[in-house]
Amino acid sequence: KNVINQNYQEPAPVRPIVLGFSQLGSESAWRNANTMSIREAAEEAGIELRFENADQSQSKQFEAVRSFIKQKVDVIAIAPVIESGWEPILKEVKQAGIPLIMLDRLANVSDPSLYVTYIGSDFYEEGRKAGKYVIDKMSSKKDNIGIVELVGTEGSTPSIARGKGFRDVIKNHTNLKILKSEPADFTFEQGKQVMKSFLTKMGSDIRVLYSHNDDMALGAIEAIEEYGLRPGKDIIIISVDGTNKAFEKMAQGKINSVVECNPLLGPNLMQAVNELIQGRSLPKRIVTPESVFTETMAEAEVGKRKY
Ligand code: GYE
Numbered sequence: 001k002n003v004i005n006q007n008y009q010e011p012a013p014v015r016p017i018v019l020g021f022s023q024l025g026s027e028s029a030w031r032n033a034n035t036m037s038i039r040e041a042a043e044e045a046g047i048e049l050r051f052e053n054a055d056q057s058q059s060k061q062f063e064a065v066r067s068f069i070k071q072k073v074d075v076i077a078i079a080p081v082i083e084s085g086w087e088p089i090l091k092e093v094k095q096a097g098i099p100l101i102m103l104d105r106l107a108n109v110s111d112p113s114l115y116v117t118y119i120g121s122d123f124y125e126e127g128r129k130a131g132k133y134v135i136d137k138m139s140s141k142k143d144n145i146g147i148v149e150l151v152g153t154e155g156s157t158p159s160i161a162r163g164k165g166f167r168d169v170i171k172n173h174t175n176l177k178i179l180k181s182e183p184a185d186f187t188f189e190q191g192k193q194v195m196k197s198f199l200t201k202m203g204s205d206i207r208v209l210y211s212h213n214d215d216m217a218l219g220a221i222e223a224i225e226e227y228g229l230r231p232g233k234d235i236i237i238i239s240v241d242g243t244n245k246a247f248e249k250m251a252q253g254k255i256n257s258v259v260e261c262n263p264l265l266g267p268n269l270m271q272a273v274n275e276l277i278q279g280r281s282l283p284k285r286i287v288t289p290e291s292v293f294t295e296t297m298a299e300a301e302v303g304k305r306k307y
Pocket of ligand 1: 030031104105212213241
């Protein structure tokens with residue numbers, strides 16, 4: 001007689017993992033490279049990406065996250081524009097049973113169970129590297145050195161930590177003085193504007209510019225040239241990211257040093273998503289390795305940059 005195997009089940013149709021990603025904006029070359037990397041890596045991994053761009057608005061990020069909950073995505077990733085204010089919405093995500101990954105920047109929450117892992121750079125270390133460069137570069141100078149700082153987005157992880165790392169390193173060098181520090185939202189336009197106002201107020205008292213990203217530094221270079229000073233000579237410039245455009249300026253001697261910050265986080269993110277879905281546990285913190293570049297290396301490196 002025919003025996004029917006009662007235990008046999010049709011294999012479940014293979015459906016791709018769905019990832020909802022709330023990108024904070026498109027304010028810089030770094031950000032655009034980050035977005036590209038995530039799109040490409042999702043494609044390569046066969047992960048279905050639902051992508052929302054928040055134009056640097058936290059409330060738009062909240063909307064995106066709520067829509068991901070409604071869509072019942074498998075995993076949510078966010079690059080939080082600022083650190084504060086996330087706890088309530090992350091609780092909603094947790095209640096919905098959706099695992100959450102922080103990418104690039106961190107949200108400051110008192111309950112660490114609200115996210116699985118945080119993937120991104122060590123911004124504090126980047127700030128320290130920038131400070132060390134300034135100390136070395138100015139080591140022969142005994143007079144007071146006026147520094148201005150272009151801060152990125154106020155309250156964002158990279159700005160908080162790049163500012164702190166820098167200060168912690170220069171604090172014992174009493175002739176290095178931060179004259180002024182103002183946010184310019186990581187954009188070219190605001191970098192140019194704020195640098196212009198610095199120059200109007202302080203002129204050639206400014207000996208060093210520390211910019212929290214390349215886009216603001218590029219804007220500042222225009223402001224410095226329009227003011228009639230030489231970027232990289234009259235004003236030493238140190239910036240963070242390592243974009244192609246910054247390397248071009250460094251090869252021309254208009255930027256003196258760039259601390260690398262790697263935006264190509266797509267592969268890391270997709271790997272984390274896959275592992276999560278397979279039920280593996282992830283480290284709470286995944287840090288990307290990075291270097292520092294100076295003028296002497298710029299020529300050899302320019303053009304080889306992937307962002
Ligand atoms: O340095 C800047 C971007 O969060 C690390 O954001 C990122 C920063 C990056 O706008 O260019």
